[in-house]
Amino acid sequence: MNSETTIDTKMNAKAYGMFFVGWFIPGLGHILQRKYVKGLIFMTGTLLLLVLGVIMQGKFYDTGQMHPLMLLGFLGDLGSGFFYFIIKLLGLGKGNIEAVTFNYGTTYMVSAGLINYLVALNAADIARGKRK
Numbered sequence: 001m002n003s004e005t006t007i008d009t010k011m012n013a014k015a016y017g018m019f020f021v022g023w024f025i026p027g028l029g030h031i032l033q034r035k036y037v038k039g040l041i042f043m044t045g046t047l048l049l050l051v052l053g054v055i056m057q058g059k060f061y062d063t064g065q066m067h068p069l070m071l072l073g074f075l076g077d078l079g080s081g082f083f084y085f086i087i088k089l090l091g092l093g094k095g096n097i098e099a100v101t102f103n104y105g106t107t108y109m110v111s112a113g114l115i116n117y118l119v120a121l122n123a124a125d126i127a128r129g130k131r132k
Contacts, residue, residue: 012128014128018117020120023117023120026042027042033127046080050087053093058085058099060109079114079117080109081116087125
């Protein structure tokens with residue numbers, strides 16, 4: 001094994017770690033790489049979308065129905081990482097279909113997760129040296 005392969009392996013391991021950390025706590029992958037402003041903006045944005053979604057009485061998708069679109073919605077919601085689990089533990093995110101803002105709230109909540117996946121991928125790219 002040459003030194004170039006060892007360096008690539010270490011960079012890939014760091015990139016995967018940054019992706020996981022950035023997914024689990026939105027923005028943390030950037031903060032750990034000294035991109036403090038970006039990290040705080042991403043964390044605040046994700047949290048704001050989730051809070052607005054809960055206020056609008058949106059619903060997290062669940063796996064009770066194994067319909068492909070519901071599964072995609074669940075994976076989108078899961079993208080919010082730690083915040084998803086906290087909201088579920090607090091008993092929020094159940095939604096109220098009678099609320100006028102229900103669909104908007106649900107969309108905000110799934111959008112927060114999808115955006116966080118992109119943010120985590122960006123943190124991995126920074127760790128890999130492909131972005132600044």
